[in-house]
Amino acid sequence: MTISVYDQSIARMTHMLENLDKIVSKAEAYAEENDIEPDVLLQARLHPTMRNFIFQVQVATDISKGCAARLTGTEAPKWDDGEETFADVHARIKKALDYLATFKPEQFEGSETLELVIKLRSHTIDFTGQSYLLGFVLPNLYFHVATAYNILRHNGLDLAKPDFIGRL
């Protein structure tokens, strides 16, 4: 009646970032084929008060990085948010995938009961490893990949649900 923390975290985050990278490639090809300035897509947002496409990628990778580090009691690397081009965005995702690949299942042993304090902009939240992963990391990861997808769909890129879900 149980599923390992590694399968739920590293495996899922890796899968979703790989899907996101393929979506970015489709956006890049769409811009090139249709003579669209890359910034039109990279800076696109669904509402003036929402964040742009690049930001969605930055948060999806940051959430993944933070999860791997916190659940294993290790220090996360610091990544600057200077991405401006499709190449930068691909590099950001690759950096996250390479980082996730350094973790091994046994490092997550017992992590579901860890006590974690997460500092958000306005306040801090007390989590267990389990509530952090299930209630914060995964919903946030899926939210930002879905929002990246929705921004591109809204801008006419022909994506379908399998681009989001990935190979099953």
Place this chain on the structure above:
Amino acid sequence: MTISVYDQSIARMTHMLENLDKIVSKAEAYAEENDIEPDVLLQARLHPTMRNFIFQVQVATDISKGCAARLTGTEAPKWDDGEETFADVHARIKKALDYLATFKPEQFEGSETLELVIKLRSHTIDFTGQSYLLGFVLPNLYFHVATAYNILRHNGLDLAKPDFIGRL
């Protein structure tokens, strides 16, 4: 190094559908306060080839219903997709929440190794209980709630991430 299937499925789906219901209430109040015809929001979509807001709610509830039934080897009820009003949408979510509330943790014992065959529109997929839950149910649930959120944000409703994530 493990988290129960119940905590990952019923608990998460219930939480997300409760968040979605509150988002629907905010949309309803926004329409009323601003003299917006309910259909403007209920029928809104991010692109002509994407599905509308009501559809996002229908799929989020269907995915949840199907997951609970399949992982427990029980028969899912059949729900028609006739929702047209905010009241209908609330009722659809309530129906799903009431259904999820009938399940007990012990019914999910061993469900991660179940062999499941899921029929999609064009093909079938072989899953284990684990790959079905982690790779299909949860990404789909989060995708459709995020898309519902994005449709409303795009239409000017003032939502923020905590509306999606819910109370932590």
